[in-house]
Amino acid sequence: MVRIAEGIDVPESELEFATSRSSGPGGQNVNKVNTRVTLLWDLETSPSLTSTQKEMVRGRLAGRINAAGVLRVTSQKHRTQLANREAVVRRFGELLSEALEIRPERVPMKVSAASERRRLQGKRRRGRLKRERAAEYELED
Numbered sequence: 024m025v026r027i028a029e030g031i032d033v034p035e036s037e038l039e040f041a042t043s044r045s046s047g048p049g050g051q052n053v054n055k056v057n058t059r060v061t062l063l064w065d066l067e068t069s070p071s072l073t074s075t076q077k078e079m080v081r082g083r084l085a086g087r088i089n090a091a092g093v094l095r096v097t098s099q100k101h102r103t104q105l106a107n108r109e110a111v112v113r114r115f116g117e118l119l120s121e122a123l124e125i126r127p128e129r130v131p132m133k134v135s136a137a138s139e140r141r142r143l144q145g146k147r148r149r150g151r152l153k154r155e156r157a158a159e160y161e162l163e164d
Contacts, residue, residue, distance in 0.1 A: 031123065037071065038115070039063040040108060044100040059099035060107040062115050067092035076123055083122040094118075 040058040066077055066088060081088060088094050096118065098111040 031076070033073070037064060037069055039065075042104060042106070056104070058102060058107055059097060060104060060105050060111045062094075062096045062111045063095075064094045064161070065092060066094050079164075080119065080122045082095065084118060086139075 041061045041063065043059045044057055045059040066080060084094060096111050096115045098107040098114060100110055101107045
């Protein structure tokens with residue numbers, strides 16, 4: 024059971040693991056042993072989440088979910104398959120808990136008159152500096 028948040032658990036029977044060779048340096052270990060672990064989780068058919076929760080995950084993890092609705096998480100950080108499997112399950116839990124986190128709605132604030140005045144003064148000063156430089160450049164030619 025992978026604990027996502029309070030009251031939300033995903034059974035490991037819903038998770039599918041695939042192994043492959045890791046990339047990058049590492050000598051014989053990389054060339055011979057399948058240490059990279061990829062976790063695949065079918066979001067669409069999972070009974071662990073409500074439709075609202077699935078929609079939140081779809082929106083926030085869109086780059087990790089393919090057209091078939093399968094979430095993909097990979098780990099190749101460690102030298103052993105077991106360590107990578109534990110890392111990928113941990114990362115899966117973190118990703119889902121972040122995606123299901125209810126964020127407060129952003130309240131737009133009014134910019135203060137003083138800060139707006141400072142912003143416009145800075146723009147005027149910068150424009151004046153550029154005009155002066157352009158004028159100097161034309162005189163040199």
